[in-house]
Amino acid sequence: xxxxxxxxIMILTFAFATPTVLANQEVATExxxxxxxxxxxWADMQKPDMEAIEKTIAKGFQAVHQYGSNNREQEIKLxxxxxxxxxxxxxxxxxxxxxxxxxxxxxxxEETIKExxxxxxxxxxxSVFLETDSGWKWIAHxxxxxxx
Numbered sequence: 001x002x003x004x005x006x007x008x009i010m011i012l013t014f015a016f017a018t019p020t021v022l023a024n025q026e027v028a029t030e031x032x033x034x035x036x037x038x039x040x041x042w043a044d045m046q047k048p049d050m051e052a053i054e055k056t057i058a059k060g061f062q063a064v065h066q067y068g069s070n071n072r073e074q075e076i077k078l079x080x081x082x083x084x085x086x087x088x089x090x091x092x093x094x095x096x097x098x099x100x101x102x103x104x105x106x107x108x109x110e111e112t113i114k115e116x117x118x119x120x121x122x123x124x125x126x127s128v129f130l131e132t133d134s135g136w137k138w139i140a141h142x143x144x145x146x147x148x
Contacts (some may be wrong), residue, residue: 033101034094034095037136038094038103044056050079054076056136056138057075057076058132058139060139061137062139063141084109084111085109086109088107088109089107090105091104092104092105099130099131100131102128104124104125106122107123125141125144126140126144
């Protein structure tokens with residue numbers, strides 16, 4: 001329950017930190033960029049393309065999962081063993097504030113995490129990307145899928 005509260009606080013913090021009124025064209029461009037980053041991340045995790053993941057994941061990366069938190073190295077190790085089958089991303093919401101893109105979405109995926117096969121029931125996720133001099137980096141992630 002505490003992890004759920006933490007994830008909710010993260011989501012609300014990012015939601016209120018982003019501006020709500022932008023020009024229509026700028027919003028469309030930012031949404032397209034955010035969705036492109038998100039879809040590429042999931043494609044890389046499915047393969048898994050560990051070279052791309054290691055290039056994308058930021059040094060200060062943090063994630064929260066059902067079992068606790070991960071740093072960059074722990075998340076890379078987790079992704080190496082994910083075994084993602086087909087997945088569907090839905091209800092994607094993208095916001096941008098300066099160099100930060102926040103994506104909230106649902107994913108329906110059969111995956112194995114820590115040797116436990118999880119159901120394909122859609123669950124909410126949050127991914128945060130940071131624009132740096134060396135390109136976009138994945139800086140934070142929240143997986144709100146409960147362990148059954």
